[in-house]
Amino acid sequence: NAGVTQTPKFRILKIGQSMTLQCAQDMNHNYMYWYRQDPGMGLKLIYYSVGAGITDKGEVPNGYNVSRSTTEDFPLRLELAAPSQTSVYFCASSLRTGSTNEQFFGPGTRLTVL
């Protein structure tokens, strides 16, 4: 099992550029999540999905979009990058009954917007 994988590991964007952060899991988890972690701060939930075709907003969704066409993949799209989106992005997944199950995290993508 690879667990939760994320690509790329690092990326530098210019203001206004777009990119997609990739996330995949091979544990057959229904629940998947995207978080951002700013320096010295905890994690903030951007979007989450409870299954293929179902997504919902978290605390800080503005400037981001997601899709969930398969159980395995949950890409995060930044359409018009802004310096405020400089952060470390973590993808996570958990078992079908999300409430009581722990989340498994990917290694993160460090994004800098200049």
Place this chain on the structure above:
Amino acid sequence: AQSVAQPEDQVNVAEGNPLTVKCTYSVSGNPYLFWYVQYPNRGLQFLLKYITGDNLVKGSYGFEAEFNKSQTSFHLKKPSALVSDSALYFCAVRDNAGNMLTFGGGTRLMVKP
């Protein structure tokens, strides 16, 4: 809205001494509580959770946590700290009706030889 507070940005402990990392929470309904650890340049790793039952929960690497409903706390503890325990620790809470996990701001644990 649910929330988590970790009142200490950093905890310093000598190797071999007991450690405590504090966490208090606010949630409607019964809480589901979690502790995660983050090593440098890595994702978060699950340590332990409280769902129901015994208030003392045992987890990975010798860590345990005590759930106190009256004080709305879920402090992380270890009887004897190791230098390798040095990392960033996050407490998180979810209510039993929701899908979202709310994280505290994190506490950096420094264990000195």
